[in-house]
Amino acid sequence: MNSKSYSLFLKDLKSELRTRYAINALAMFIIVAISVIMFSVGQEKISPGLTGGLFWVVIFFTAMSGLSRAFVSEEERGTTLALQLVASPTTVFSGKLIFNIILVFAMNTVIAVLYSALFNEFIIRNFLLFLTSFVFGNIGLAISSTIIAAIIAKAGAKGTLYPVLSFPILLPLILASVQLTLFAIDGISFESAKFELAIVVSYDVIMLTASYMLFDFIWKE
Amino acid sequence: MINYSLEAQQLNKSFGRRLIFNDLNFKFDKPGVFGISGPNGSGKSTLVKIIAGIISASKGKVIHLLNGKALAEENLHNHIGFVSPYLVLYEEFSTLENLKIFADVRGTEFNKDRVDYLLNKFLLFKRKDDLLKTYSSGMKQRVKFIFALMHFPQLLVLDEPTSNLDEEGKSSVYEIVKEEAKTNIVIIASNERNDLELCNEIVLLEKYKN
Amino acid sequence: MIWKIFLFLLLAFVSVAGISFPIVENPTKWYEFPLIPGLEENAKIIFFHVPTAWLTVIAFLMSTLYSFKYLRKKNLDDDLKSYASAQLGMIFCILATITGSVWAKFAWGSFWNWDPRETSIFALLLIYGAWFALRSSIESEEKRATLSAVYSMIAFVTVPFFIFIMPRIMTGLHPGSADDSNAGPVVNFKMNGNMLLIFFLSLIGFTILYFWMWRIGYKSILLKDKLDKKLIRG
Numbered sequence: 001m002n003s004k005s006y007s008l009f010l011k012d013l014k015s016e017l018r019t020r021y022a023i024n025a026l027a028m029f030i031i032v033a034i035s036v037i038m039f040s041v042g043q044e045k046i047s048p049g050l051t052g053g054l055f056w057v058v059i060f061f062t063a064m065s066g067l068s069r070a071f072v073s074e075e076e077r078g079t080t081l082a083l084q085l086v087a088s089p090t091t092v093f094s095g096k097l098i099f100n101i102i103l104v105f106a107m108n109t110v111i112a113v114l115y116s117a118l119f120n121e122f123i124i125r126n127f128l129l130f131l132t133s134f135v136f137g138n139i140g141l142a143i144s145s146t147i148i149a150a151i152i153a154k155a156g157a158k159g160t161l162y163p164v165l166s167f168p169i170l171l172p173l174i175l176a177s178v179q180l181t182l183f184a185i186d187g188i189s190f191e192s193a194k195f196e197l198a199i200v201v202s203y204d205v206i207m208l209t210a211s212y213m214l215f216d217f218i219w220k221e
Numbered sequence: 222m223i224n225y226s227l228e229a230q231q232l233n234k235s236f237g238r239r240l241i242f243n244d245l246n247f248k249f250d251k252p253g254v255f256g257i258s259g260p261n262g263s264g265k266s267t268l269v270k271i272i273a274g275i276i277s278a279s280k281g282k283v284i285h286l287l288n289g290k291a292l293a294e295e296n297l298h299n300h301i302g303f304v305s306p307y308l309v310l311y312e313e314f315s316t317l318e319n320l321k322i323f324a325d326v327r328g329t330e331f332n333k334d335r336v337d338y339l340l341n342k343f344l345l346f347k348r349k350d351d352l353l354k355t356y357s358s359g360m361k362q363r364v365k366f367i368f369a370l371m372h373f374p375q376l377l378v379l380d381e382p383t384s385n386l387d388e389e390g391k392s393s394v395y396e397i398v399k400e401e402a403k404t405n406i407v408i409i410a411s412n413e414r415n416d417l418e419l420c421n422e423i424v425l426l427e428k429y430k431n
Numbered sequence: 432m433i434w435k436i437f438l439f440l441l442l443a444f445v446s447v448a449g450i451s452f453p454i455v456e457n458p459t460k461w462y463e464f465p466l467i468p469g470l471e472e473n474a475k476i477i478f479f480h481v482p483t484a485w486l487t488v489i490a491f492l493m494s495t496l497y498s499f500k501y502l503r504k505k506n507l508d509d510d511l512k513s514y515a516s517a518q519l520g521m522i523f524c525i526l527a528t529i530t531g532s533v534w535a536k537f538a539w540g541s542f543w544n545w546d547p548r549e550t551s552i553f554a555l556l557l558i559y560g561a562w563f564a565l566r567s568s569i570e571s572e573e574k575r576a577t578l579s580a581v582y583s584m585i586a587f588v589t590v591p592f593f594i595f596i597m598p599r600i601m602t603g604l605h606p607g608s609a610d611d612s613n614a615g616p617v618v619n620f621k622m623n624g625n626m627l628l629i630f631f632l633s634l635i636g637f638t639i640l641y642f643w644m645w646r647i648g649y650k651s652i653l654l655k656d657k658l659d660k661k662l663i664r665g
Contacts, residue, residue: 007325171593207589221277
């Protein structure tokens with residue numbers, strides 16, 4: 001099963017490298033979102049806490065611009081049937097999830113690097129805490145956005161509904177991640193951030209379980 | 222000798238509150254060509270999709286038996302080949318790449334001899350490395366046959382197999398259907414007289430409207 | 432019929448009593464409410480605010496329950512029940528938000544404070560706003576039923592996270608919040624017998640009203656569906 005999902009992931013990767021649809025959209029969106037923030041901040045001095053919040057604003061909107069591709073592209077081109085003919089729902093979901101996880105990690109690493117280069121106030125004092133929350137936050141973001149992308153693709157609604165449907169589902173994850181980023185900026189110890197970390201990790205686990213259980217219903221009409 | 226059988230029991234499908242067909246029963250338990258026929262909108266495509274396990278029936282069930290043992294739903298796709306006009310393969314890849322991808326995702330071995338044989342059969346060998354988007358619709362239809370046959374399926378489901386094909390293509394299809402029917406079950410959903418002439422048995426869908 | 436008259440009388444009594452019974456410092460007569468420090472006359476909105484919030488939860492819970500039932504049985508009637516209940520839930524959700532905002536303005540000084548419960552109801556508005564948007568974008572009945580049921584399941588599993596994360600981020604103002612030290616749960620300690628009676632009568636009355644409205648809503652959608660089909664078929 002693993003090698004099948006991995007093959008599907010490789011296919012998506014190869015297809016993405018040929019068409020560059022999601023990568024281009026994501027890259028442009030990162031630039032647009034960060035520059036909008038920079039223009040609106042202007043010469044103002046902003047607090048480190050605010051940069052932590054804005055960091056997740058950029059991540060959320062960038063994710064919304066490109067992560068629905070995984071399923072929407074299959075549905076748009078009508079290749080869903082071919083996929084249904086060769087793979088079980090579990091394989092399909094795993095393959096798409098791997099692809100989105102890779103995409104989210106690439107995108108968020110670029111955002112983090114650009115962001116810390118451009119905002120002097122964005123200083124992480126507890127780097128290990130930031131890294132841990134970043135990893136688990138990214139996984140959660142990838143899981144939720146993949147399952148919502150599957151719904152969107154089948155609904156035929158494409159782009160516009162995607163952020164609307166994703167936001168309430170991602171909200172608890174974003175709230176916890178913003179909080180963790182603030183802790184990391186303030187240099188708070190791992191020990192006192194345990195509760196928020198537990199929330200993010202259990203969000204990942206529960207969302208993953210729910211997604212695998214519900215994907216069959218979405219995939220098979 | 223592999224023994225495959227297919228049985229539909231009291232099959233019923235409705236979309237919303239609209240009935241497509243009701244109380245449909247049939248059993249195909251020996252190799253041969255079986256037809257499904259009916260006017261447009263009678264549910265031919267719906268029925269073949271249910272047979273192939275792509276959509277589920279509202280009531281009743283389809284049982285696939287391989288050597289007397291029922292096949293699990295998640296493995297069904299490894300025993301079925303499916304061709305239809307609404308099936309679309311990846312346009313940004315070449316024929317060969319498409320076939321390799323599908324073999325990998327399916328988890329079956331990519332059998333080069335089989336693929337070469339089929340490529341020759343459907344006159345695509347020379348263009349096997351060209352991207353699918355450069356193909357005509359008839360050529361794409363022929364690629365779908367290779368896609369459906371490359372993993373030696375025991376059940377071949379053909380929905381309007383000869384649409385988009387020229388005379389040459391049609392005769393390759395008929396040849397391969399006859400060849401497959403010696404050992405496997407072939408189901409053809411069509412209204413074409415020539416297609417239906419191949420069949421040993423035909424299910425007429427308009428009889429199951431209430 | 433008889434229970435409809437009963438419901439009418441019950442709700443009429445609750446509305447009149449809830450609004451017009453006077454609040455005095457030391458209640459002696461049966462119709463007098465006690466004075467709750469910090470709330471004064473504002474206290475009366477409790478008869479309407481709490482039931483609407485309660486029904487928001489009940490209606491959305493019922494909607495989720497029937498979505499779940501639809502996924503198991505694939506019966507389109509369950510989807511209609513879920514939809515009818517979510518519609519009512521949305522109405523009560525908006526009512527609870529408005530009555531709550533008005534109360535908040537007089538009790539805490541501003542219409543909106545991002546207290547955990549305010550944030551929860553905001554999250555519910557977002558979830559069901561998205562849910563209705565999803566439904567309206569899908570033509571096919573079965574697809575609409577399945578996808579919206581799946582979405583409500585996913586939304587349902589996020590609810591515990593809201594409950595855990597919110598008290599860590601914002602301070603609670605509602606009575607009964609984790610860090611609530613001044614007011615204490617109003618219902619248990621500060622209300623006297625007749626106030627409690629009217630409060631629970633109101634809860635019961637509104638709950639019956641909800642189940643009645645749900646039935647009517649469900650039946651009217653069913654009839655509308657059938658009528659549409661007849662018109663199309665001619």
